[in-house]
Amino acid sequence: MILVTGGAGFIGSNFILDCLRVCDEPIVNLDALTYAGNMDNLSAIAGDDRHIFVHGDICDAPLVARLLEIHRPRAIVHFAAESHVDRSILGPAEFLRTNVQGTFTLLDAARTFYNALSVEEKAAFRFLHVSTDEVYGTLASDDAPFREETPYAPNSPYSASKAASDHFVRAYYHTFGLPTITTNCSNNYGPYQFPEKLIPLMILNALQGKSLPVYGDGRQVRDWLYVSDHCSGIRKAMEAGTPGETYNIGGLNEKKNIEIVQAVCTLLDELRPSADGPYARLISFVQDRPGHDRRYAINPSKIMRELGWEPQETFETGIRKTIQWYLSNSNWVKGVTSGEYQNWVQKNYVRRGGAER
Numbered sequence: 001m002i003l004v005t006g007g008a009g010f011i012g013s014n015f016i017l018d019c020l021r022v023c024d025e026p027i028v029n030l031d032a033l034t035y036a037g038n039m040d041n042l043s044a045i046a047g048d049d050r051h052i053f054v055h056g057d058i059c060d061a062p063l064v065a066r067l068l069e070i071h072r073p074r075a076i077v078h079f080a081a082e083s084h085v086d087r088s089i090l091g092p093a094e095f096l097r098t099n100v101q102g103t104f105t106l107l108d109a110a111r112t113f114y115n116a117l118s119v120e121e122k123a124a125f126r127f128l129h130v131s132t133d134e135v136y137g138t139l140a141s142d143d144a145p146f147r148e149e150t151p152y153a154p155n156s157p158y159s160a161s162k163a164a165s166d167h168f169v170r171a172y173y174h175t176f177g178l179p180t181i182t183t184n185c186s187n188n189y190g191p192y193q194f195p196e197k198l199i200p201l202m203i204l205n206a207l208q209g210k211s212l213p214v215y216g217d218g219r220q221v222r223d224w225l226y227v228s229d230h231c232s233g234i235r236k237a238m239e240a241g242t243p244g245e246t247y248n249i250g251g252l253n254e255k256k257n258i259e260i261v262q263a264v265c266t267l268l269d270e271l272r273p274s275a276d277g278p279y280a281r282l283i284s285f286v287q288d289r290p291g292h293d294r295r296y297a298i299n300p301s302k303i304m305r306e307l308g309w310e311p312q313e314t315f316e317t318g319i320r321k322t323i324q325w326y327l328s329n330s331n332w333v334k335g336v337t338s339g340e341y342q343n344w345v346q347k348n349y350v351r352r353g354g355a356e357r
């Protein structure tokens with residue numbers, strides 16, 4: 001039994017679906033179903049006894065303790081978080097609560113649970129904390145990519161909250177001996193990503209003939225990884241990683257934002273051409289994100305060398321699969337783009353001068 005937190009979000013749901021495709025080990029999924037949590041992501045396993053969904057908050061200590069006692073997992077895989085940098089700029093408090101207080105609550109409950117395990121159970125137990133490359137801050141164009149030893153220098157409320165959670169995880173290993181492992185991954189993309197993030201936002205805006213809002217000069221660099229490759233890295237780290245260690249995960253795939261948006265436009269021109277002409281006509285440069293990190297890049301050689309992980313998708317294969325998925329899943333898209341999503345679009349883009357056409 002594995003306890004997953006945040007398993008109704010983008011990466012967590014991909015992780016659960018991938019796991020249950022290859023293995024019958026049951027999964028308890030604790031998720032608060034915030035705006036980012038969506039049971040439609042898990043519709044393929046609706047009614048599957050191997051998936052036990054619990055609607056609840058990771059900050060709820062009695063609930064977390066009860067779940068550990070009842071289900072007695074051999075591992076906790078912790079995805080639950082507030083994950084969007086722009087939202088952390090407009091409302092940082094929730095990031096402190098979920099990402100820091102929530103991670104602390106889980107760690108503390110895990111410590112109590114772990115202490116009462118047998119010697120054999122202790123040896124097998126893992127707390128896998130899913131973190132981000134953003135904790136390392138920003139790189140200049142000629143800097144070497146982030147390594148596990150790169151000093152932390154978070155620049156947004158989101159990355160500061162993730163950095164704080166990483167530090168608590170580290171402290172629980174060193175002080176209490178809880179067998180923790182942290183993964184720090186670069187930008188993910190793929191099916192079920194909420195369209196507040198760059199790639200799905202651009203796909204869906206283009207299909208609706210709306211403007212494609214590129215922040216600043218669009219020359220910021222991100223290191224993109226297809227989501228199932230991130231999930232396989234997490235599984236490797238959980239099964240074979242060394243307690244107390246951290247592993248950077250990335251696809252060796254640095255691209256400027258404008259290149260990503262152009263790639264999305266070109267593929268849509270091929271797969272769903274518009275009568276109004278090439279989608280790139282919709283690109284519009286808008287007011288930049290405050291404190292916008294210029295470049296992220298991951299050196300994944302440790303997880304490749306020590307755990308034998310390597311990504312299966314190139315950017316070309318991954319982005320094609322992703323666009324095809326969004327084109328084939330219009331009901332899912334309809335579900336996530338109503339209601340709260342429209343409020344977010346107004347709040348984030350109108351003030352940037354990126355109001356929809």
Ligand code: NAD
Nearest residue numbers: 006008009010011032033034036037057058080081083188
């Ligand atoms: P997401 O925003 O899509 O999903 C987050 C999930 O957590 C949602 O299902 C939400 O309902 C749940 N959640 C939020 N607050 C909760 C709470 N208090 N209690 C229980 N559940 C709660 O996020 P994602 O993109 O899937 O990211 C998952 C994890 O991976 C995060 O920790 C994020 O920091 C990390 N990460 C993300 C990326 C990326 O590119 N998306 C890259 C590296 C690391």
Ligand code: DAU
Nearest residue numbers: 083084085132133134186187196197198213214215220257
């Ligand atoms: O690096 C890992 C991180 O990647 C994760 O920890 C975060 O959870 C995840 O959200 C992501 O953070 P980013 O801020 O890099 O992702 P986002 O998709 O929001 O933005 C990617 C880049 O695109 C960034 O440089 C900002 C830019 N951008 C984004 C949006 C939403 C735009 O130019 N226009 C947009 O409308």
